[in-house]
Amino acid sequence: MSIRGVHIKVQDLTHRYGSKCPLTFENVNIEAQPGESLVIIGRSGCGKSTLLHIVAGLLQGTSGSLLLDNKLVKAPSPRWVMMFQAPHLFPWMTVERNVGIGLHFAGWPKKEKHERVAEAISLVNLDEYARNNVQDLSGGQEQRVALARSLVMEPELLLLDEPFSALDAFTRTSLQKDVRSIAKELGINLLMVTHDIDEAVLMADRALVMAGAPGRIVHDLNIDLDDPRKREDPAVQAMRKHLMQIFHDASLPSSGSPSSNTEVCDEPAPENGLIGIT
Numbered sequence: 106m107s108i109r110g111v112h113i114k115v116q117d118l119t120h121r122y123g124s125k126c127p128l129t130f131e132n133v134n135i136e137a138q139p140g141e142s143l144v145i146i147g148r149s150g151c152g153k154s155t156l157l158h159i160v161a162g163l164l165q166g167t168s169g170s171l172l173l174d175n176k177l178v179k180a181p182s183p184r185w186v187m188m189f190q191a192p193h194l195f196p197w198m199t200v201e202r203n204v205g206i207g208l209h210f211a212g213w214p215k216k217e218k219h220e221r222v223a224e225a226i227s228l229v230n231l232d233e234y235a236r237n238n239v240q241d242l243s244g245g246q247e248q249r250v251a252l253a254r255s256l257v258m259e260p261e262l263l264l265l266d267e268p269f270s271a272l273d274a275f276t277r278t279s280l281q282k283d284v285r286s287i288a289k290e291l292g293i294n295l296l297m298v299t300h301d302i303d304e305a306v307l308m309a310d311r312a313l314v315m316a317g318a319p320g321r322i323v324h325d326l327n328i329d330l331d332d333p334r335k336r337e338d339p340a341v342q343a344m345r346k347h348l349m350q351i352f353h354d355a356s357l358p359s360s361g362s363p364s365s366n367t368e369v370c371d372e373p374a375p376e377n378g379l380i381g382i383t
Contacts, residue, residue: 110139245276
């Protein structure tokens with residue numbers, strides 16, 4: 106697959122869900138180079154999932170701007186795809202048909218579609234399950250199918266909304282390693298939100314700590330570690346300890362909570378199954 110990453114630039118981005126709602130986040134500034142992996146880490150309610158939905162083109166900011174390769178993002182695009190906590194597969198279809206569903210609706214010729222699907226399935230190590238129905242797979246295998254379905258469209262940016270949080274520890278660790286490895290192999294960007302310190306250290310080139318109400322990016326930490334990364338590695342453990350302290354300090358209670366006469370509006374649910382988004 107000939108895939109390149111994308112230059113991401115978020116400038117003074119602010120969001121609120123309505124005039125009676127408090128600000129979700131304000132004056133967020135982020136810049137990422139093509140092929141870079143960014144993980145936004147923060148507690149529930151800081152606005153990190155809302156920010157991800159804006160990057161995906163599913164929501165609009167209240168003010169500020171979001172540019173991918175210097176083009177304003179106003180709507181979803183096949184250039185970027187999102188993975189949610191639930192894989193949202195068609196259980197009566199095989200792995201091959203689920204992975205190729207986007208190419209089918211795009212009208213791809215059968216031969217080219219078959220080749221692209223086989224390549225994507227191989228990337229996620231599911232070759233021997235290609236003709237199995239997805240309802241017969243484990244949760245981790247289903248997420249690999251969802252990942253292949255994302256990669257088959259040759260995106261420049263993969264958006265991850267805590268897609269591994271419902272998996273067991275062993276499967277989650279395996280997918281964290283594989284997703285980072287695949288992104289580096291293909292040269293695409295990752296932008297992920299999580300509240301898991303270990304996940305940020307294992308997957309990110311940079312970890313952005315988001316905190317407060319309204320949410321703000323309060324720290325940008327370079328995760329300068331060699332690949333592959335292992336939890337038991339002393340350098341990984343040292344980085345985890347450093348990020349944990351930053352996260353703890355940023356998450357201390359502040360006086361910035363919404364006033365009692367203001368309607369509180371929730372972030373979108375991370376398992377939102379929106380059409381056209383993986």
